[in-house]
Structure formats: C-alpha cells, structure tokens
Amino acid sequence: MRWRAVVAYDGTGFVGWQTQSGNGRTVQEELEGCLSTVLREEIRVEAAGRTDTGVHARGQVIAFDHAESIEDVPRALHSINSILSSEIRVYEFRQADPDFDPRRHAVRRTYRYRIWNAPFSSPFEVRTSWHVRELLEIDSMREAARALPGRHDFFSFQTADNIVRPSVRELMVAEVHRELSLVEVEITANAFCRGMVRNLVGQLVEIGRGRAPVSSMAGQLAERDRSHAAPAAPPQGLFLERVDYS
Incomplete structure (x- = not known):
C-alpha cells in the first residue's frame, strides 16, 4: 500500500534532505529509520523536494510503500512523532494512490x-x-x-x-x-x-x-x-x- 504524509522540520542540524554516505545527519535517513521501527518493515521514503543543508520545511510531502494496512493511523502517527527528534514532525498521514509520486505529480x-x-x-x-x-x-x-x-x-x-x-x-x-x-x-x-x-x-x-x-x-x-x-x-x-x- 502507498502512503503519504506532510513533514515539517528545522533543517539547522541536517546536511539536507537526501541520505548521503557518512556526511552527517539527513532528514530522509532519520525519517526512514523511525518509520521502519514503527511499521516493522524497511521503509524507503520519496519526497517532493530535496532541500539543501540548513534549509527548513513546513510542508514537505513524502510517500512510501508499506506491505500492510495501517488500521489505527492516529496511533501510528503518535508513535512516529514520539520517536523522531524534536526537529522533525510528521502530519496528515494518509493512504495515497498506488502510483503517487510526490515529486513528479506536484x-x-x-x-x-x-x-x-x-x-x-x-x-x-x-x-x-x-x-x-x-x-x-x-x-x-x-x-x-x-x-x-x-x-x-x-x-x-x-x-x-x-x-x-x-x-x-x-x-x-x-x-x-x-x-x-x-x-x-x-x-x-x-x-x-x-x-x-x-x-x-x-x-x-x-x-x-x-x-x-x-x-x-x-x-x-x-x-x-x-x-x-x-x-x-x-x-x-x-x-x-x-x-x-x-
């Protein structure tokens, strides 16, 4: 199943959105780690925009695939935000069309x-x-x-x-x-x-x-x-x- 969410973050402590090899914290990496923990499956996240080092977001849109249905969305959202660092928050968590691409469909x-x-x-x-x-x-x-x-x-x-x-x-x-x-x-x-x-x-x-x-x-x-x-x-x-x- 395809899921989408709106993400806000303070980019000060990150080297950008996109995961990089050994070059510091990224928003994508922290989100994927948190989602994988809560959903008990390896999650890969796509985003509408790849913000650079130090850039913030109030309305970043993400999408990811998860094999199972999420029956209690508010509970899952609470779990995700309780694990994430205080610099990142996930909002408006909901199911998306199977082919939804947050970057190409914007x-x-x-x-x-x-x-x-x-x-x-x-x-x-x-x-x-x-x-x-x-x-x-x-x-x-x-x-x-x-x-x-x-x-x-x-x-x-x-x-x-x-x-x-x-x-x-x-x-x-x-x-x-x-x-x-x-x-x-x-x-x-x-x-x-x-x-x-x-x-x-x-x-x-x-x-x-x-x-x-x-x-x-x-x-x-x-x-x-x-x-x-x-x-x-x-x-x-x-x-x-x-x-x-x-």
Missing part, C-alpha cells in the same frame, strides 16, 4: 524566505532567517519581483556548480512582505532549479540595499549569466512552505 511548490531586517540580530530568529542590517527598500524589491511571474529561463539563478538544462520554469507568484522587522519573500513555481530561490532572494536584497537597480532582475533573466548576479542568500532563511497537486 504541480506547484511554494517557498518562503525570511529576512530579519534590523540593526541587531534576534536570538529567536537566528536559526530561521537571514539578518540584514541595512534598512531594505521594500518598494524597490516589490517592483523588481514583478519581473518574475511567467515562463522564463532562470539560467542566471541556478547554482553555478549544478547547471541544469533546460532551465525554463513557470513562476506564478513572487511577493515581498514586511511586518515590522521581518521581511518575507514568497515564490511559487511549477518547479525550481537548484539554488533558484536563494539566488533570486540574493538579487532582491541587493536591490533593496540600493546596490543594484530595480531593472537588474529583468536584466539577469535576459543575460543568462550567473557570474553577474548577486550572491545567493544563506540557507537558514529558506522554507519549503507548501506543495500542491492537481
């Missing part, structure tokens, strides 16, 4: 990036936001973000050492919000290149600092040259917020 993914924009960092935000001291010009960031929705080649905004072709993606939402010292960038697309959100946020922050013109966002899209773009935003501010299916 139609939209939403990421949220958090920026703590104040002269001093906050001890309550240091694990989950990027501290930017200079007062950001939010209107300029919003204007630059308007260039992003639509179908574009995001070659300039993927990780330089992990170039993927084609790099055309359909971006639906790019919004910048401020509430007091917290600035959040929300980006929704059908799929993302590696490092794309952090690179887009890095460019938006350069614009917000006044170090790059508003037009530089559209210019980087057209130029297709990563070497001329702003540095990527650090990982700790990034959250996989939600994954949508048809």
